[in-house]
Amino acid sequence: MRNTYKIEQIQWNENNLHLSLNELLDEKQFQPAGQVLADSDDYSFIYLIDEGDQYSYLKFSQNVWPQLVELLKSERNPYLQVGEQLIELSNFNDELRTLILNIEGNDNYGNEFVQAVESQFELILKSDVE
Secondary structure, three states, X not given: OOOEEEEEEEEEEOOEEEEEEOOOXXXXXXXXXXXXXXXXXXXXXXXXXXXXXXXXXXXXXXXXXXXXXXXXXXXXXXXXXXXXXXXXXXXXXXXXXXXXXXXXXXXXXXXXXXXXXXXXXXXXXXXXXX
């Protein structure tokens, strides 16, 4: 079974966005997989991480989407804090931006999810058109 880790806290630290998990995982070894997926049923975005023997999910629920907008505007990748270790989530910014552009107007994701994404990420969608 795949592990799902919910991102509970996002904060800017020295011009970088740091993500904190909802649990202590000092002993875990995460490797970024560089891919972002949409979970339209749960209104969230998922970043894949490799735990060695399986891929697991970092889950970004709707309550942290405003910080994701700021992240996309910064054009930087976030860092996952696991204990004292900071892990850059490679390709996060590019993957999320591409996914949001793909979701826009695409009813395959479900009309309500599409509307939520279009509403929350409106600034990003407008800036990519201009």
